[in-house]
Amino acid sequence: MAEKTIETLEQDLKTEHAMYLRALADFDNYRRRIDRDRAKFGTEALRDFMSELLDVVDDLERFLNSVGEEASPLIDGVRFVHQKLLSLLEKEGVRPFESVGKPFDPSLHEVISTVAAKDTAEGTVVREARHGYKFKGDILRPARVVVAR
Amino acid sequence: MPKAVGIDLGTTNSVVAVMEGGKPTVIPNAEGSRLTPSVVAFTRTGERLVGQLAKRQAVLNPENTIYSAKRFIGRRYSEVQEEIKNVPFKVVAGPNDAVRFEIMGKLYAPEEISAQVLRKLADDATKYLGEKVNDAVITVPAYFNDAQRQATKDAGKIAGLNVLRIINEPTAAALSYGLDKKKNETVLVFDLGGGTFDVSILDVGDGVFEVKSTAGDTHLGGDDFDKRIVDWVADEFKRDNGIDLRKDRQALQRLIEAAEKAKIELSGTMETTISLPFITADATGPKHLEMRLTRAKFEQLTADLVERCVGPFKQAVGDAKLSERDIDEVILVGGATRMPSIQTLVRRLTGGKEPNQSVNPDEVVAIGAAIQAGVLAGEVKDVVLLDVTPLSMGLETLGGVMTKLVDRNTTIPVRRSEVFSTADDNQTAVDVHVLQGERPVARDNRTLGHFRLEGIRPAPRGVPQVEVTFDIDANGILTATARDKDTGKEQKITITGSTQLPKEEIDRMVRDSEMHADEDRRRKEEIEARNNADSMGHQVERQLRELGDRAPANERARAEQMINQVRELVRTQSTDINQLRQLTNDLQQILYGLAGAASQAPQPETQKTGTGGPDDVIDADFRKAG
Numbered sequence: 001m002a003e004k005t006i007e008t009l010e011q012d013l014k015t016e017h018a019m020y021l022r023a024l025a026d027f028d029n030y031r032r033r034i035d036r037d038r039a040k041f042g043t044e045a046l047r048d049f050m051s052e053l054l055d056v057v058d059d060l061e062r063f064l065n066s067v068g069e070e071a072s073p074l075i076d077g078v079r080f081v082h083q084k085l086l087s088l089l090e091k092e093g094v095r096p097f098e099s100v101g102k103p104f105d106p107s108l109h110e111v112i113s114t115v116a117a118k119d120t121a122e123g124t125v126v127r128e129a130r131h132g133y134k135f136k137g138d139i140l141r142p143a144r145v146v147v148a149r
Numbered sequence: 150m151p152k153a154v155g156i157d158l159g160t161t162n163s164v165v166a167v168m169e170g171g172k173p174t175v176i177p178n179a180e181g182s183r184l185t186p187s188v189v190a191f192t193r194t195g196e197r198l199v200g201q202l203a204k205r206q207a208v209l210n211p212e213n214t215i216y217s218a219k220r221f222i223g224r225r226y227s228e229v230q231e232e233i234k235n236v237p238f239k240v241v242a243g244p245n246d247a248v249r250f251e252i253m254g255k256l257y258a259p260e261e262i263s264a265q266v267l268r269k270l271a272d273d274a275t276k277y278l279g280e281k282v283n284d285a286v287i288t289v290p291a292y293f294n295d296a297q298r299q300a301t302k303d304a305g306k307i308a309g310l311n312v313l314r315i316i317n318e319p320t321a322a323a324l325s326y327g328l329d330k331k332k333n334e335t336v337l338v339f340d341l342g343g344g345t346f347d348v349s350i351l352d353v354g355d356g357v358f359e360v361k362s363t364a365g366d367t368h369l370g371g372d373d374f375d376k377r378i379v380d381w382v383a384d385e386f387k388r389d390n391g392i393d394l395r396k397d398r399q400a401l402q403r404l405i406e407a408a409e410k411a412k413i414e415l416s417g418t419m420e421t422t423i424s425l426p427f428i429t430a431d432a433t434g435p436k437h438l439e440m441r442l443t444r445a446k447f448e449q450l451t452a453d454l455v456e457r458c459v460g461p462f463k464q465a466v467g468d469a470k471l472s473e474r475d476i477d478e479v480i481l482v483g484g485a486t487r488m489p490s491i492q493t494l495v496r497r498l499t500g501g502k503e504p505n506q507s508v509n510p511d512e513v514v515a516i517g518a519a520i521q522a523g524v525l526a527g528e529v530k531d532v533v534l535l536d537v538t539p540l541s542m543g544l545e546t547l548g549g550v551m552t553k554l555v556d557r558n559t560t561i562p563v564r565r566s567e568v569f570s571t572a573d574d575n576q577t578a579v580d581v582h583v584l585q586g587e588r589p590v591a592r593d594n595r596t597l598g599h600f601r602l603e604g605i606r607p608a609p610r611g612v613p614q615v616e617v618t619f620d621i622d623a624n625g626i627l628t629a630t631a632r633d634k635d636t637g638k639e640q641k642i643t644i645t646g647s648t649q650l651p652k653e654e655i656d657r658m659v660r661d662s663e664m665h666a667d668e669d670r671r672r673k674e675e676i677e678a679r680n681n682a683d684s685m686g687h688q689v690e691r692q693l694r695e696l697g698d699r700a701p702a703n704e705r706a707r708a709e710q711m712i713n714q715v716r717e718l719v720r721t722q723s724t725d726i727n728q729l730r731q732l733t734n735d736l737q738q739i740l741y742g743l744a745g746a747a748s749q750a751p752q753p754e755t756q757k758t759g760t761g762g763p764d765d766v767i768d769a770d771f772r773k774a775g
Contacts, residue, residue, distance in 0.1 A: 029279065030169065044181075062427035066435045104209065106202040111209040113398040123193070123209075129399045144402065147209050 093136040099143040110142045117148035153284035153526035155518025160219040161343035164515035165270040168523030173516040178273040189265045190214040199269040211237035222259040223297030264307035284311045286522040291317040291363040313525040319349035321517030334477035342483040344370035350469040362468035364461035371485035377450045378408035479504040539655040545582035545591035548676035554619045566618040575607040587662035589673040602631040602640040678729035685736040686715040
């Protein structure tokens, strides 16, 4: 009789111990993930802000594109502002990347339209509607491109 | 240990969630997003893209980029003629009138396409968790028939998943709010997603779910609201500038993004600005778009879309043979339900019921599925669902403050210890007054119990070390122990039921502490100022005693006068913080001066002082014995 109880108790003990170890392990894994996430979280908020800021950089570039080579103290001033902004972003690890002439890559580009281009290989990026940017090597914002059909 | 996940396989976007330690969490995909577009693309180079990547090349490859597969899964070719008109990819009939997508000469069933999405979700989840994901609960609309459910299950199998169960989306939503644990209720689930609208009436409670009716509009969603803004802005611009922005791909893309952003902002503010400088150009130069959109205008532009929700609602209520008054709970699902106009409508339709929306409406279905997955995978059985202490617990210390030992909402079982000391010289017993609550002044909290530890060896105040331990077991039973580290003597008390306060009582106590936060802080500051002054007075007194004749007479006179002042202020419970702090500073100066005098002569071992001890020693106002 008592034998049976001891057996049951031993079994229970084994089960409880296993659950305890599992809980410890889960906790440990969770803690490791939290540490990993915490390192990412600060970056996450920064990424969102950077993306919004890039919209404004785009607008400045649109202005500069529309004045082309034209020079005047006013335009020069805006050019300097634009440069300053880009330098600030670069300091934080945000850099534009080149897309024109490269083969289309969905991890880097977003197709906005296609054009027939006789002297360009199909699937090559012909024009950028919007620059792509990377943040510390990871893609921050894909470039918006026009691709040769 | 393989994890079981819950998957919301949506028409436009999919979400995956998992149970961890009894709590559901949404898992971000490899791109870092909590939403994965339900899009699959086959590229000319033979690559298969899923999710955001597939979406990015859709314009380049429209015939081979499949989206909204959910509109085709489990259905017959003859049934989906209307849907085919809306998509650029080729849909053909397969064996037995089945639906097939023709992609680069090959035929794919919708389940194979959905399987790609499921596979990506599972793989990304595996990578994120660091554990293999194998088992899944997948959700489907409540109106899905057997063929559609089976096809969804097959999609899971093709993806290599063990489909534990297919559950209804409204049921999952109800699960995530824990409605199955309550008594029987009639629940309305209002699901307005990106492209579809579903209303369901459920009978929920005591672990049972029954779908009483469903209705909806398969082509009504948040996207339609975006489009209204786009059209309005484009029309206004055309009127002012003679250019239709919708004809320019780049301008249109910017416009669509800005419209979605504006819609989202208007859920929080009353007006927003759509700002698109250099949106286009003509012979006269660049053109800019700067327009103000008020919430009122937006609601006017979309009023008919909101009204389209009424019909299905009334139909669902009617089919369930109920009236609006019979609805006990309302759950909002889908990002579009964040719009104030939708929330107002829901309140109007349900007679003023406040909808449940504390769970993210984009994720609530996945979360419910994860909860179900946890139960089916036996995880919930293995993991003991842990309780928390609803209120902080601590003891009364010098000056009548409550020193917390266990913070509110700490998961139990838990054990916390701190070392305290005596308040008076030669104090031989301490009274431990166990408290529960959030207010800093002991008197304002709930007394759980009292006990006393005696036999402490006489010593100057602050010298004895009494370790107080609070041990709360899994059932919420508190054992408070006080142990004299010197003599080893110990006393304890066991208190039951301290975690079983009625919710109203807990809420009231927390609310009280928040309401009185300012005055409580002030009172605590006053108490601390008195304590510090008193303590400083004691130190100076001790120093004077040691120095005896070596203390300069005028210094002694000045010190004694200040010490008396402090005594008086403490006795009368003075609240003059400034005066107390000033006296404390002055006494400290005197102490330094006297210490200077003391160091000029051989001196006995200095006693350990109360304040300035190790961090965790707090002067405790334990009452004297006898």
